[in-house]
Amino acid sequence: VNSSVVMTTDFAKCNPNNVDSSNDLPPEIDNEILEADLEEKQRLISQILELQHTLEDLSTRVDAVKEENLKLRSENQILGQYIENMMANSSVFQSTSPRVDENRSRTNKRVGR
Secondary structure, X not given: OOHHHHHHXXXXXXXXXXXXXXXXXXXXXXXXXXXXXXHHHHHHHHHHHHHHHHHHHHHHHHHHHHHHHHHHHHHHHHHHHHHHHXXXXXXXXXXXXXXXXXHHHHXXXXXXX
């Protein structure tokens, strides 16, 4: 059930004649008080509805940010794996120590002749 519909319906059921008028105020003042109360209730209901819409908008935005975050994490993981594979397969990032050992063994063979 949509809460804004329920509030509006409940508000429509509000009867200003149910207010306790035991103060024996003149009818004009009593009506002014009732009108002021009714205006205040209408203002509060409008404010509540506006806040509900704001909350719905923020909730939708949070959900969108969460989805984007998951998407970016997944892409980041894929890119990380890609970079690791590229580094493993690239000669630029390979260890140079076997070549040094090869050069030493060649030099030692020449000296040993």
